[in-house]
Amino acid sequence: MQSRVAIEKHFRLTRIALFVVWAVLSTIVVAWSVSAAKQRALSDVMQKAGETLSVQTEILSGVLDKYRLLPPLLSQQSSIRALFVRDAEGNAQAVDARRTAEAIAGMSAARDVAFFFPDGELLANARGPFAEREEGLPRLIAVALQGRLGRAALSNSDGERTYAFSSGVRREGKFVGVVIVYVDFYRVEAAWALSARRIFVTDPSDTVFLANDADWRLNRISGLRQAGSPDHYLIDGRYQERIDLVRRLPVLEWDLHVLADPAPVGAARLNAAAIASLAALLLGVIALVVLRRNEDALIRARSDRATALRLERVVRDRTRALSVTNQSLSQEVEVRREAEDRLRKTQDELVQTAKLAALGQMSTALSHEYNQPLAAIRSYADNAIRFLERGATSEVSGNLVRINGLVDRMAELSRTLLSFSRKPGATIGPVPLGTIVDEALLLARPRARAAGIASITVGEAVSGLHVIGGRIRLGQVFVNLVNNAIDALSGQTDARIGIDARRQGDRVVVTVVDNGPGIKPELLPKVFEPFFTTKGVGDGIGIGLSIVDNIIRDFGGTIMVTNQAEGGACFTIILQAAEPGHADGAGESALRSEGATV
Ligand code: ADP
DSSP, X not given: XXXXXXXXXXXXXXXXXXXXXXXXXXXXXXXXXXXXXXXXXXXXXXXXXXXXXXXXXXXXHHHHHHHHHHHHHHHHOHHHHTTSOBOTTOOBOHHHXXXXXXXXXXXXXXXXXXXXXXXXXXXXXXXXXXXXXXXXXXXXXXXHHTTSOEEEEEEOTTOOEEEXXXXXXXXXXXXXXXXXXXXXXXXXXXXXXXXXXXXXXXXXXXXXXXXXXXXXXXXXXXXXXXXXXXXXXXXXXXXXXOEEEEEEETTXXXXXXXXXXXXXXXXXXXHHHHHHHHHHHHHHHHHHHHHHHHHHHHHHHHHHHHXXXXXXXXXXXXXXXXXXXXXXXXXXXXXXXXXXXXXXXHHHHHHHHHHHXXXXXXXXXXXXXXXXXXXXXXXXXXXXXXXHHHTOHHHHHHHHHHHHHHHHHHHHHHHHHHHHHSOOOSOOEEEEHHHHHHHHHHXXXXXXXXXXXOEEEEOGGGGGOEEEEOXXXXXXXXXXXXXXXXXXXXXXXXXXXXXXXXXXXXXXXXEEEEOSOOOOGGGGGGTTSTTOOOSOTTTOOSOHHHHHHHHHHHTTOEEEEEEOTTSSEEEEEEEEEEOTTSOOSTTSOOOOOOOSOO
């Protein structure tokens, strides 16, 4: 990907190259257009002027041809021939001759018609005095008398110009006179005057004989051209450029000129130059715009790409940083998990320790619990021996049945102890509240008895309720609470402990109450703290209630303590209720129930 500077440089160079190419091409195109336009306009001008020239040549030739034939025709006429006679006195037929001349001039529209005797004497003419037309007369007569057609261009000081044709009149092989027809060009010049172009005729001496500009007539053409630039003519008081188109009128040796105005050529050149320049300029601008747009698009694409790359880099960096954070997080999680595992293990050990501590507390009473039946078994057995010796077998069997009952009771207690001392499982689920309370009391009662507790009552509702929890741990909760109550009640008369429960919505509220001294209000918030104890060294280590609190929390429940109005502590446990009929045990071994009173 090119950098922005490189792109700009590239386009700058392209622009310069494009400009050079554009300049060269534009120059060529403009020059070609101008030249083509000039050619076209020039040929147009020339064509039009040429057409005028042809037409005027035809007209002029037509006029001259018409009059050229008139004298030879007239000289053939016998009536004309008859005019050239003199009477005896030598007088000519002047009157007849003049009438004839007038008639011919009238009909042919000739300027004048004149009859001469061979000696040059005027017989008659059609119009007015003849003096002004005497120039060239001898030559006209002389040529006619040679049998040829005489011709002469004539002009006078008034600027009047005529052309004369002469023809000899023969009678009996002898020239008796000459007919001269004078032609004027008034009509021709009047027709030319309508044309915007200069139209004129020069004779062999380069004198302008006919012209549609009166000022030009009878001037030498060289005098009408600008000295040094022969294509500039004096027109309307100033020299103007004209193109001279010439056609020769062969017999007369006249040149008919038409001056064409080259202005359209200049205008056409100018137009062509302007149009071609504009087109070139437009093309140049379009090319420049296209180039600029390309450049912009390229720069934009480059900047987009750069932005995308930058974004990609940022995303990559962030992703890397995130994955590093993730890694350290997962390491942290791992560390936490390990710490939690350690904590749980420690907690489990603490639970176990607390349980064993409770068992320790209860051990004296429990051993007493074993010793009592053992002593009873002994005395039942002794008595049975004596009954046997006396042959009183029925009493023997009665004693054996009692011994059996005592052994069963001891085995039951032993089983409960064993399962209570085992490490509990971690799973929780629906457990029967009544059974658990019974099992806990089975273990706690011997100590209660030893401590002189009057009664431990369990409410009727307890046996029908199920809660979410773990069997051994929930049993431990009750063992701990009852043990604490026994401690608080020790030495007190009419000491009572009560356990009750009730369903409250989807919860079960269990209470463990005693009628002991209760807990000092300032200590109420502290009793669940680990290692808080009011008992003497060796009597308590202060972890019992803390373990109880943890266990209840693990079950998603809560435990709190209050003092009863009538005295004594009240521990309230709230657990999630479970529906009876569910598989119970929650991964922990079941304890078997026992009697409800001491
Ligand atoms: P320990 O029993 O080892 O002292 P616990 O955590 O079980 O530890 O009990 C903490 C304290 O709570 C006891 O020392 C006692 O002061 C108080 N306590 C617990 N239960 C009762 C009760 N039923 N009546 C009065 N005080 C109690």
